[in-house]
Amino acid sequence: xxxxxxxxxxxxxxxxxxxxxxxxxxxxxxxxxxxxxxxxxxxxxxxxxxxxxxxxxxxxxxxxxxxxxxxxxxxxxxxxxxxxxxxxxxxxxxxxxxxxxxxxxxxxxxxxxxxxxxxxxxxxxxxxxxxxxxxxxxxxxxxxxxxxxxxxxxxxxxxxxxxxxxxxxxxxxxxxxxxxxxxxxxxxxxxxxxxxxxxxxxxxxxxxxxxxxxxxxxxxxxxxxxxxxxxxxxxxxxxxxxxxxxxxxxxxxxxxxxxxxxxxxxxxxxxxxxxxxxxxxxxxxxxxxxxxxxxxxxxxxxxxxxxxxxxxxxxxxxxxxxxxxxxxxxxxxxxxxxxxxxxxxxxxxxxxxxxxxxxxxxxxxxxxxxxxxxxxxxxxxxxxxxxxxxxxxxxxxxxxxxxxxxxxxxxxxxxxxxxxxxxxxxxxxxxxxxxxxxxxxxxxxxxxxxxxxxxxxxxxxxxxxxxxxxxxxxxxxxxxxxxxxxxxxxxxxxxxxxxxxxxxxxxxxxxxxxxxxxxxxxxxxxxxxxxxxxxxxxxxxxxxxxxxxxxxxxxxxxxxxxxxxxxxxxxxxxxxxxxxxxxxxxxxxxxxxxxxxxxxxxxxxxxxxxx
Amino acid sequence: xxxxxxxxxxxxxxxxxxxxxxxxxxxxxxxxxxxxxxxxxxxxxxxxxxxxxxxxxxxxxxxxxxxxxxxxxxxxxxxxxxxxxxxxxxxxxxxxxxxxxxxxxxxxxxxxxxxxxxxxxxxxxxxxxxxxxxxxxxxxxxxxxxxxxxxxxxxxxxxxxxxxxxxxxxxxxxxxxxxxxxxxxxxxxxxxxxxxxxxxxxxxxxxxxxxxxxxxxxxxxxxxxxxxxxxxxxxxxxxxxxxxxxxxxxxxxxxxxxxxxxxxxxxxxxxxxxxxxxxxxxxxxxxxxxxxxxxxxxxxxxxxxxxxxxxxxxxxxxxxxxxxxxxxxxxxxxxxxxxxxxxxxxxxxxxxxxxxxxxxxx
Numbered sequence: 001x002x003x004x005x006x007x008x009x010x011x012x013x014x015x016x017x018x019x020x021x022x023x024x025x026x027x028x029x030x031x032x033x034x035x036x037x038x039x040x041x042x043x044x045x046x047x048x049x050x051x052x053x054x055x056x057x058x059x060x061x062x063x064x065x066x067x068x069x070x071x072x073x074x075x076x077x078x079x080x081x082x083x084x085x086x087x088x089x090x091x092x093x094x095x096x097x098x099x100x101x102x103x104x105x106x107x108x109x110x111x112x113x114x115x116x117x118x119x120x121x122x123x124x125x126x127x128x129x130x131x132x133x134x135x136x137x138x139x140x141x142x143x144x145x146x147x148x149x150x151x152x153x154x155x156x157x158x159x160x161x162x163x164x165x166x167x168x169x170x171x172x173x174x175x176x177x178x179x180x181x182x183x184x185x186x187x188x189x190x191x192x193x194x195x196x197x198x199x200x201x202x203x204x205x206x207x208x209x210x211x212x213x214x215x216x217x218x219x220x221x222x223x224x225x226x227x228x229x230x231x232x233x234x235x236x237x238x239x240x241x242x243x244x245x246x247x248x249x250x251x252x253x254x255x256x257x258x259x260x261x262x263x264x265x266x267x268x269x270x271x272x273x274x275x276x277x278x279x280x281x282x283x284x285x286x287x288x289x290x291x292x293x294x295x296x297x298x299x300x301x302x303x304x305x306x307x308x309x310x311x312x313x314x315x316x317x318x319x320x321x322x323x324x325x326x327x328x329x330x331x332x333x334x335x336x337x338x339x340x341x342x343x344x345x346x347x348x349x350x351x352x353x354x355x356x357x358x359x360x361x362x363x364x365x366x367x368x369x370x371x372x373x374x375x376x377x378x379x380x381x382x383x384x385x386x387x388x389x390x391x392x393x394x395x396x397x398x399x400x401x402x403x404x405x406x407x408x409x410x411x412x413x414x415x416x417x418x419x420x421x422x423x424x425x426x427x428x429x430x431x432x433x434x435x436x437x438x439x440x441x442x443x444x445x446x447x448x449x450x451x452x453x454x455x456x457x458x459x460x461x462x463x464x465x466x467x468x469x470x471x472x473x474x475x476x477x478x479x480x481x482x483x484x485x486x487x488x489x490x491x492x493x494x495x496x497x498x499x500x501x502x503x504x505x506x507x508x509x510x511x512x513x514x515x516x517x518x519x520x521x522x523x524x525x526x527x528x529x530x531x532x533x534x535x536x537x538x539x540x541x542x543x544x545x546x547x548x549x550x551x552x553x554x555x556x557x558x559x560x561x562x563x564x565x566x567x568x569x570x571x572x573x574x575x576x577x578x579x580x581x582x583x584x585x586x587x588x589x590x591x592x593x594x595x596x597x598x599x600x601x602x603x604x605x606x607x608x609x610x611x
Numbered sequence: 612x613x614x615x616x617x618x619x620x621x622x623x624x625x626x627x628x629x630x631x632x633x634x635x636x637x638x639x640x641x642x643x644x645x646x647x648x649x650x651x652x653x654x655x656x657x658x659x660x661x662x663x664x665x666x667x668x669x670x671x672x673x674x675x676x677x678x679x680x681x682x683x684x685x686x687x688x689x690x691x692x693x694x695x696x697x698x699x700x701x702x703x704x705x706x707x708x709x710x711x712x713x714x715x716x717x718x719x720x721x722x723x724x725x726x727x728x729x730x731x732x733x734x735x736x737x738x739x740x741x742x743x744x745x746x747x748x749x750x751x752x753x754x755x756x757x758x759x760x761x762x763x764x765x766x767x768x769x770x771x772x773x774x775x776x777x778x779x780x781x782x783x784x785x786x787x788x789x790x791x792x793x794x795x796x797x798x799x800x801x802x803x804x805x806x807x808x809x810x811x812x813x814x815x816x817x818x819x820x821x822x823x824x825x826x827x828x829x830x831x832x833x834x835x836x837x838x839x840x841x842x843x844x845x846x847x848x849x850x851x852x853x854x855x856x857x858x859x860x861x862x863x864x865x866x867x868x869x870x871x872x873x874x875x876x877x878x879x880x881x882x883x884x885x886x887x888x889x890x891x892x893x894x895x896x897x898x899x900x901x902x903x904x905x906x907x908x909x910x911x912x913x914x915x916x917x918x919x920x921x922x923x924x925x926x927x928x929x930x931x932x933x934x935x936x937x938x939x940x941x942x943x944x945x946x947x948x949x950x951x952x953x954x955x956x957x958x959x960x961x962x963x964x965x966x967x968x969x970x971x972x973x
Contacts, residue, residue, distance in 0.1 A: 248666045249694045249713035251731040253754060293754040415847030459940055462877065462893070463921050464847055514941065546665075547963065549942035553681070554667070554963070595666035595691070 043354065044364055044384025044398040045130050046432050046443055048481065052123040056162060056608065057535060057565060059583075060172050060193045062117035062125075066145070068522055068537045068563070070127050071479045071500035074114065075515045078246045078596040080197055080213045083115040088129055088447065089475040089504030089516050090142030091454070094404060094424070098136060098146040099263055100221075100235050102282045105139050107304040107332050108339070110407035116241055116259050117147065120162070120174040120191035121219040124148040129479065130447060131402035131428050134350060134366040134382045137328065138405045141426045141451065149221035149235055151185040159611050166583075166604030170195035186222035197246070199599035202589035208246050208597075210254045210294070215241030233267040244294065248595065254294040260287045276314040283307050302336035304408065322354040332408070339412045346405070347371050360388040370403075375423045378403050396432040401425065406455055410467040422469050426451045440484040449475040473513065477502040490530050497523035511550055515593075517542035517558070531574070534566040536585075546594050559590035561598075577608040645686050646674060652722045656683075656706075656969040657935065657946055658924075659962035660696045663712060668696035670708070670724075671961040673946070679959050684708070684719070688726040692717065699969050700740035700747070702768060706969075707747060709737045716740070716749065718771055721971060733764055733773040736800075741786040741793060743812050745769065748793055750783035751776075755801040763795065765815060777815055779808050789832045789861065792818065796827040796839060803844055807837070809864075821864050824855035829881025829890065833901060835861050840881040840890050843872070854878055856890070858904055870906045882927035884951075889932070894922045896932060896953065912953025919947060924966045929973065931956065935965035 050069065058065040063083040066072045072095070076083040084092035093110030096103055097117070105112050119125065126146040133140045155178065162174040174191040194214035200207045216239075223233040241259040265282040287303040312326035328348045335341040352366035363385035370378050384398030406421040430447035453469040460466055483496040504516045512518070519542035526535040543558040565581040580603070587601040654674040661668035669692055672680040684692045693713035700707045706721035716730035716737060736752035747766035754760055758781040765775040782800030786793055791812045797804030803826055809819035824841035831838050836858055843854035854877050860866035872878060878892040889898045895910035914922060914934055923944070924935030932949040944965040948957040 248664050249710075249715070251714045251734070252694060252712055253714065253735060292756045296754055296757055298754075298756045415849050459921055459937075462845065463923065463937065463940075464845065466847075547942045548939055551943045554943075 043362055044386045044396045045128070045132075045430065046396065046434065046445065046481070048127040050125045050127070055119050055122070055125065057567075057579075058119070058537075060118050060120050060174075060191070061115050062119050062145070062147075063114040065119050065125070066114065066127070068524065068539050069496075069498070070522070071129065071481075071498045071520055072127070072143070072145075073500075073502075073515075073517055073520050073541065074592060076115070076592040076596075076598070078208060078211060078593070079199070079598055080115055080195065080211060080243065081246060081596070082113055084111055085114060085142075086504075086513075086516050087142030088449065088479070088500075089477060089502040089513065090449070090451070091513070093139060093407065093455075094141035094426075094451075096132075096136050096138075096140040096144040098144055099237065100148055100265055100267075101146065101280065101310075102263065102265055102284065102308055103137055103139065104261070104263065104284060104286075106286055106288075106302075106407075107306065107334055108286075108288075108302040108336060108408045110139065110404065110410075113259075115243075116215070116239065116261075118191050118193060118215060118217040118239065119147075120172065120193070121189055121217040121237060121239075122147040122149060123187075124150045129445070130398065130430055131400045131426055131449070132382070133380050133402035133404075133426075134352070134368040134400065137330075137348065137368075138346075138403060138423070141402045141404055141424070141428075141449070149187065149219060151180065151187060151221055151223045151233075153180050153185050153225075154182055155180045155185075161609045161611075162606065164604055164606035166581075167602040168196050168199050168599075170197070170604065183225040184223070187220070189219045190216070191219075192216045199602065201597040202587065202600035204597070206250065208599075209250055210244045211246030213241070213243040215239065215243075215259075229271045231269040233265075233269070235263070235265040235267070237261075237263045246596075253292070256291045256294050258289045258291075261285065274316045276316070278310075278312045278314075280308070280310040282309075300337035302334070302339065302408070304332055304334035306333070307331040320356045324350075324352045324354075326350045326352075334408045334412075336408075338414050339408055339417075340414065342408065342412045344408075345372065362386045374419075375403075375405050378423060378425065392435050392437055394434040394436065396434065397430070398432075399427075399429040401427050404455070406467065410455055413467070416464065416466045418467055421455065421467060422453045424451055424453050424455055424469075439486045440482070442480065442482050444478070444480045446478050447476065451475065470508075472507040473504060474507055475502070475504040477504075492526075492528040494526040494528075495524065497521070506548075509548065511548065512545060514545045514548060517544050531569045532566065534564070536565075537563045541592075554594070556591060556594055559588055559592075560586070561588055561590065562586055575610040579606045579608070580604070581606070645680050645683060646672075646678070649687070649723055651683065651724050651971060653972050655933070655973065656699065656971060657961050657965050658696050658699055658708075658967045658969065659944065660711075660964045660966045661692075661694065662940065662963060663695050665963075666691055666694040666713075667963055668692045668694060668710060668713075669962045670696070670699075671946075671965070673959070677957070679961070681962055683724050684717070687724045688719075690726075696966075697737065698739045698967060700742065701969070701971070702742040702747065705768075707740050709740055709749065711736060711738065716747075716766070728771040730766060730771055730773065733776060735760075737764070738784050739786045740766075741788050742768070743788050743791070743793070748786055748788075748810075750779075750786050750795060752782060752800045758800075758802060761800065763793070763810065775815060777810060777817070779810075779817065780804065780806055780820070783808065784827075785830050787830055787832055788812070789837075792861075794830065794832070794837060796823075796830050798826055798828060803848070805841070807839060807859075819864060821859060821867075823857050824869070825852045828879045831881055831883040831888070832861070833883050836901070837861055838881060838883065838888060838901070840878055842877045842879050845877055846875070851875075856881075856888075856906065858901075868904060870904065872906065880925040882925065884927045884930075889925075889927050891922050891925050894919050896925075896934075896949075912949070914947065914949075917947060917955050917958070918945075923964065924968065926968045927951075928968070928970055933968040935961070935967065937964045937966070940964055 073086045085095045087095040097112040129143040157179045160176045164172045172193040176189040178187045197211035218238045220236040239261045244256045263284045268279045270277045284306045289299040289301045291299045309329045315323045330346040332344045350368040354364040356362045366382040368380040382400035386396045404424040428449040432445040435442040451473040456470045457465040478501045480499045485494040500520045504513045521540040524537040540560040547554045562585045564585045567579040570576040584601045657671040659669045669682045693710035695712035697711040698709045708717040718727040738750040740749045749764045762776040764773045767774045782804045783795045784798035785796045793810040795808040797806045807821040811818040826842040829840045839857040841855045843852045854872035856870040858868040878890045880891045882889040894915045895913040898911045919936045921937040923937035926933040934947040936945045
């Protein structure tokens, strides 16, 4: 059988380059449970944790990374353009994006444009499927994505430079410097990505016009152990991006869009006897400008400044029980071309209890009370247990109530905004079955999610779109994540696959929501021998409906895309790495949004230095 | 265990590598059946503007036999029409398709629908087209956020090139020819207009400006009179104004009669047939005699009971009333044909956001 594996790899043309030790492409699932170092995360659902080394082998946009490594489905308006997710069949604003635990979804649209997140600015990404409003607040209905700057200690001074260059003048430069001593650690990273993005549309004589973009991300993190009981952390991030929006037809008026986002966070952790206290104070700004004509200075904009404070107090009872009480406060101050200046204050109190009954059984309960009268003070909950039933089999069961409040646009858009809107409410439950073998882990999760008061902009009978609490949506599905790794001699093989089956049905019409595929499948394999490694990523999205009546002539075809890459490690210290990638290896002609073609086969090279 | 592992690993790799391109194009799109003769001589074209930015504008054809053919432009020419088809005009053997967000005019043979030319130079956000003396006159918004760059493009119908532009006020919309003069309503683009421009064809220059009420929408000319329906600004604009129906004597443009609608009423569309004016409001059809010229108190008939969700296109032609329903804007629309008494005669499904009917030799 081993020979067969080799043959396959030989067939794809990379046999002669198989040497060396590199990081695997595989997204490893975190399965460890640290019994009483319980954090504000949940232990009765699965979390996928992806580390830096894996991030580097993917393209820089968060869209591309999650598309190939998770069950999240993306609707991308052409490469690098506006990109919105559907996580477990939910709408684009029902995925919450967190930056070091702070929600950074746009307050104006409720969404994050996943092409405005540069993954190079982070060294860890956590993908959490399912609702987590008790911990993460509004918007965490389909799932949440946490972008993390993780700091280590006692590693001295080291630097990293990553540079890539590819077709269509696409380049990325990412420089990171780290310093850590026993009590202090800091990192500073600067990443820039840009592309002319003028790729030919496969099977046509057209090219992508006006799709060029560039963005710069600066990230900073520092932590200091003040004394044995107190730790202070500081995080900051600046994102400055400009995109031209590619024209849908060649002669259309050209437009552009800029984003400027800043985030800063101070976190103070403190231990005293059985207590552990955590205070986070953050400030974020988000600003977009849309230029309806690239040759004109006129633009429309939206700008929101937010202040967020989170306090949590953990009380450890007998190493087996953890009681947490917390307070959250958010203040938003927004204005824009179509929004008069509006402020909003949100606060919530939460309490949770985790109990490790035995090495094999744990349960947790959480409650969150929103305390702002405008949205009817929902009481949110989550409850679940985790049981290690056999050596290899673990069962997790979780249920929760989650919500999403209306956005600034929903509430305050001049003339059509509606301040009487109710929050969306979601009731969900899930069962995860995890099988962990020595080299292989398999998780299989079934879930059910019932969403009420879905917020949508729908036309009234004079054709004016207004935000309304509309339908009920019933979502259920299955998702599976498989990871494996195996070494034999100098050979190391890794593999991972995700699979999602999603039914997301408007209860009024009985029809699947538009742009939600029934199936999504991803897989990746990595092979490593001494200094050489090769990897292959594969994505398959089922067809999607683009009209609410499911008219067959408007269905967007299913597609598959695959990338193939190889790396070679140079120098005696093995700290230089050269890589090459063939993106869209099979030269698939596909669209993720109707009439927005994506690039065909293209090449990309990279260099990774550590010094 | 080791064996298991190898089997699984191999399976994963095989699955990954072998599932390559057995995905797209698996499902055969239903090919829109076209008339066997390839002939679109006698029938009605329905313009489906498509979703803004989605490049899925299309044209349906309703033949004399009662058959409906969809996406005829694409089926005949093998390419998509473009992004947001706004209107269409006939001249000689040609049809001119005004594609708003593509900023193009597609010229086709009106009988075979075969492609002839694309006009794109000096066209920016085109709206409507009218013809006079072998020239086409096309209203253009230019950059919708710029109130000063709106114009009428003059198209040479022999060369299919724009040979001149005539600057006009913001948001030129419908355009009509009468006695060597062009009448243009200024609906207002992204803003709100309240005038009608009069252009002298001979000198290709602005001859006059007629003041009307806010948001002039439909316009018809009969027997020396220009009728203009102004919707008024809707409440969501934060500055709601009254809607009005104007009757303007073209031999003396100071001779104006205006009928004023009640507060909160915002009519649109204006059609004329056999001495009767027709307009629509809240999915209902209203009519009035053009000589008596008094606003009706009640609608002639309502279309809501027949399932019309958003009355988006409206025409009166040869004793029949044609209504296009845009539904929720993200599904196939529907066409309804009524007689003048409001009895539903026919109903059929078309494509995305139907906005108008054009009659070929009917």
